[in-house]
Amino acid sequence: MSSNLLAQVKKLAQPDRKQLLRQIGRGIEKESLRVSPKGKLSQQVHPEALGSALTHGSITTDYSEALLEFITPVSADIEESLTQLSDIHAFTHRNIGEELLWSTSMPCVVGGDDSIPVARYGDSNVARMKTAYRYGLGHRYGRAMQTIAGIHYNFSMPHRYWELEWEAAGEPGKLKHFITERYLDLIRNFKRYSWLLVYLYGASPALCPSFLQGREHNLETTADGKSLYLPYATSLRMGDLGYTSNAQKDLSICYNCLDNYVDTLREAIMTPHAEYAGIPHGENDDYQQLNDSLLQIENEFYSPIRPKRVANSGETPLSALRRGGIQYIEVRCVDVSPFTPLGLDAEQIRFMDTFLLYCLLAPSQVCNDEVQAVQAANLTTVVNRGREPGLMLQDTEGPRALSEWAEALLAEMAPIAELFDEVNEADDHANAMATQLAKVQDPELTPSARVLREMREQDLPFFRLAMQYSEHWAGYFRELDVDPGLISGLQQEAVASLGRQEQLEAADKVSFEQYLKEFYAQYELV
Template sequence: MYHLLEQRLREIDAHHLHPYLRNARTGLEKESLRVSSEGRLSQRDHPAVLGSALTHPWITTDYAESLLELITPPQERAAEALDFLLNIETFVYQQLNDELLWTTSMPCVLSGERDIRIAEYGSSNAGRMKHIYREGLAWRYGKAMQVIAGIHFNYSIDEAFWQPWQQVQGDARELRTFRDAQYMGLVRNLQRYGWLIIYLFGTSPAICKSFLGGRKAPEGMEEFNEYTLYEPFGTSLRMGNIGYTNSKENKTGVSVCYNDLDSYVSSLRQAINTPCPEYANIGVKVAGQYRQLNANILQIENEYYSTVRPKQPLQGFEKPTDALDRRGIAYVELRSIDVNAFHPAGLTRRQLFFLEVFMHFCLLQESPLVSADEFHAINQNQMLTAHRGRDPEVRLSCLGKSVLLRDQARDLLQAMRPVAEMLNTVHAEDCYTDCLDSQIQLAYNPDITPSARMLEEMQANHESFFAFAQRKSLEHREYFLQRALDPALTGEFQQQAKASLARQQVLEAGEKMDFDSFLKAYLSGTLADVKN
């Protein structure tokens, strides 16, 4: 099963390609809800002192006005990305006064959807489009699932690696074509083996009852106490059937193909250009007010939720599919990571080092095309792991065979050891095999996974999910308030905030196109050719 992986590792060694893997880039995106000191969802505007949510490169909002998103620029080492994230959050916390950043993926107490203010981005056409897109999500899926938080891990292989690697593989295609094919193989394996991240990193086995808004609890969910629901063997309910997944995929006709970049782009384009009768019933512009950007299966590409996305940085008002079509894949975004409630950053260095091992394993491991049957199995494996991952009897479907999750996890992690050893050589460190050893312990002992630890603490302290999450949020708040930033760095953050507000003002003052024309041009992919 791992013959090609072993062969490729030998080729990297024989051709001395280790230096070409040294400058991989890591970026992190972390979502956190702003909440009041009582643990209620904040109703305040995005703080102006943090800058413009529309134009700030590092501090923005996701779905809701209260859902902060902190973004690091790509860093040469994963640990540097974590340090950058800690610095951003330190700066943010020192501006929040009495508010907290909620430190778990599942939200705090919700008093119905009226509590959730959809994010505002100002009066520019770009800002209005971002807000209306979110209005569309509310009409289509409801608001509650949109305020679930997570961490996205963005990773690019060292650009210098591709040409010598192509020569070793004897591939005569254009370099970009080869690189895109390699990245799509990585993407398929991230999906194929992605259930492992849900098992190892999952930290959302319980929810506040208020999240369901009075709806009946899904099958398998039990009462932990008066205020909390949980799944006894759950790992990441965020990634299960209560989270923002494409559960309507069969109903609405979304069918995204990952077998090559052209198929991926064309299948997404088909979904964003195909009308959906169900969404047409909502209406697009009703009584002069937009309810959604359009009534198609997907309003825009980002509406399609996937655990992993191939990405290319956008230029201006470029659409993601157009960017991929024009310049190919620049990096891969892994989106299945829960916020780790046991660490202020939401992620540990060991977890980051393991993600690097996992990325290179998925790149070098054989990656056959995904059939319809395997795509179904991938989704089922994800759901089973999210809801029953710590059940010693739970079985996954792998290569058409039914296997115990615990056995498959151990087998996969052991297969990653030579990859970890390779990265040790690349960086002249031992951190990669060390981090692998720590994850292997979780495969042998589900009781020490983050999800199990969370339930254990709740049980020991006789506390609800809310009480646990609030306690951890207060602990982390104290950590950030005590953490000192270099004055020069504080000044840089302050300058970025001011500059972003100025950029938004310039954008709004310079608007020349009416919104209807702007939206039509954007959706048709011609906005980059039009002076806005």
């Protein structure tokens, strides 16, 4: 452990700081496809019993009508967050008829773009904007990519922690700028080490051939001809087949300072991109995309991690960041695991907390194009070949074996896990660390290896294995004993959300064209 990191850990171990580990804020956003009883992508509209996808606080949709997204409120209690997520799953299973929630990140059987219904949110201007944005994604990247599900993990340190750190540093500048700089430190380290999370938790080494129909790829075909895979892959979702974009590869986003991040994304949103010029964006009120820029809005920029701030109503995310600085970070590289009912569990959250706190406390190197290229190459290598024996990655001082580097990182994280356990009077974080070390020492213990092993041992193609788990967890949630009061609360929220949607539609006073004009005018001022 470096002397700098050791000093940071010792400082965190002080009584007034260590107790703040109990107050770390967490939020989970979990996506799941609705599928038919035969495992085909649902063609049904968003169920009214689930409320309005536009205004419901816990249940919405992402790209497609069939891609549900469940959202938990910010909580400092891991078990509370998971219980809330479980309640939402149970409520949903009780309100989608015979349909199932797909259990993996890579999708079920899809029949091409026309079989993937774009999400609808109503007739208000904000609803039309969300739908037009999704049409744009479909034209730019293909709709199939938008059927991939993932888990987004939101993480924030308590405000008191930042006050103590700022005071110890001599109160340099404004507190919000200090917090932003420290979160950027975390993000840069996360980009350097994110391959480790993908190795440990990647659960998408295979997929159904229907996902890639008509597309070139380098995947192998299983012996039965019914699945595509790579023998040592960890998370194909995070590779060229998933949430990446050739058009965005030349977009150099720097995380050394917030101004550069905001300015680069703003320029990408405001500058026309010739490749998208032919897609209608308002001619004769035909909005097949919001604009013809490289990015329609900030969310189109794909990244394994994002700096975030809660925006005011109608405010752009970049405007919110410029106004108040970074409030929390969103981890976006987590696959949905078919092996747990929720797609992740408490042990995984405990390790991710340890990992993120390590990224915050460890020395953080400034980034440049060369550094970012190396980091991207490492991530791609682990995505496609992470479990390959003797795999080498590129560290700052040269080639380094994945296993050796991973063990060294886990050893440096161990004292942070010990702090968590001290304050919680438990050994759960140490146990989570031990589980991850075992995965490094034996790649067969990783979720990606387990997917391929179960396909092989049960003689099942990817689709059938995923279907089997989808049916299993559907039965689990439909039989789960849930507090009737919680179900009633979600029912009331569903009804209330439909009312809020109607209110939004009635409140619009300007045309959609004018609404977009006023929205994009904010970028001129960012």
